[in-house]
Amino acid sequence: MAWEAPRFAPDQVTAKAGTVVFFIQMSPRGSLADHNMAFGPKIYKVLARSSFVRAYKSAVFTVEGLTPGTYTFWCEVSGHAANGMVGTLTTTP
Numbered sequence: 001m002a003w004e005a006p007r008f009a010p011d012q013v014t015a016k017a018g019t020v021v022f023f024i025q026m027s028p029r030g031s032l033a034d035h036n037m038a039f040g041p042k043i044y045k046v047l048a049r050s051s052f053v054r055a056y057k058s059a060v061f062t063v064e065g066l067t068p069g070t071y072t073f074w075c076e077v078s079g080h081a082a083n084g085m086v087g088t089l090t091t092t093p
């Protein structure tokens, strides 16, 4: 069986600028590894991050004071972002 790279679903989200609340749910497909979600203006530029979330668990993660624009979120587990566990948030006025 081929290894399926972990990813965010959806990986493109939109929200109003200001305070954005992320709800993260870990739905394993094979591997039971933990994941997290880091967030910033671009990848590896951390503005905020969630805790690590275990299989079948969830977390709530809030980022405040976002201006309209495009931001990136990614998983900080080694190799995950490089293999596509990355997403985009677009904030609108």
Ligand SMILES: [Cu+2]
Pocket (backbone or CB within 6 Å): 006, 034, 035, 036, 075, 076, 077, 080, 085
């Ligand atoms: Cu991950």
